[in-house]
Amino acid sequence: MIYSSELIKGTLKTIVLKLLTDNKKMYGYEITQKVKELTLDRIQITEGALYPTLHALEAEGLVTIKTEFIGKRVRKYYSLSRAGKTKAKEKLNELSNFMETMISLLDIKPKTI
Template structure:
């Protein structure tokens, strides 16, 4: 009869997350070598303390697109009867990851200046 509240803070209104999905995927896959879709959603949820929750409707089509663009490669694995599709970054994907992450970092700095934010005082609990 009690509802467990996992995360104190709200989800971001999703408009901000737009345009960051590919960057997030590339970064995680560069760090972890190989991951499957569902694992990516859970990892992002954990790492962001629930603040960013990727929807499957956005994730899967994006993974498929990135594979067809040659950024990711796949290998299927069976866990009992259940299918798992692992994604890894290709050489191109690694290059792209570098670009994307760099671009995002610069974008953040530009926005920090534009919005006159003092990130030194910001603490995300």
């Protein structure tokens, strides 16, 4: 099952922040592949959603960037800033609480995968 883009959109920032918490530095393509791998292809982040999110995180000062030249092109590696690390914790707590509330609200029975 591939989840709808509406569901992913609301959690994309948290997903990116969490991945950057666990991995010291990542570039865009790597993030999309890591998410596919960790979710067994059930979540596929599109380029159209990922790069605006990374751009917004950069503008908010939540990530820092290091660039590396691959031939003629530039690869941008993203890492969490100090503010980003704090924000990642906040967003994870928020999402965790939200999921608990939704499970309770929708009366979802936990199932084993």
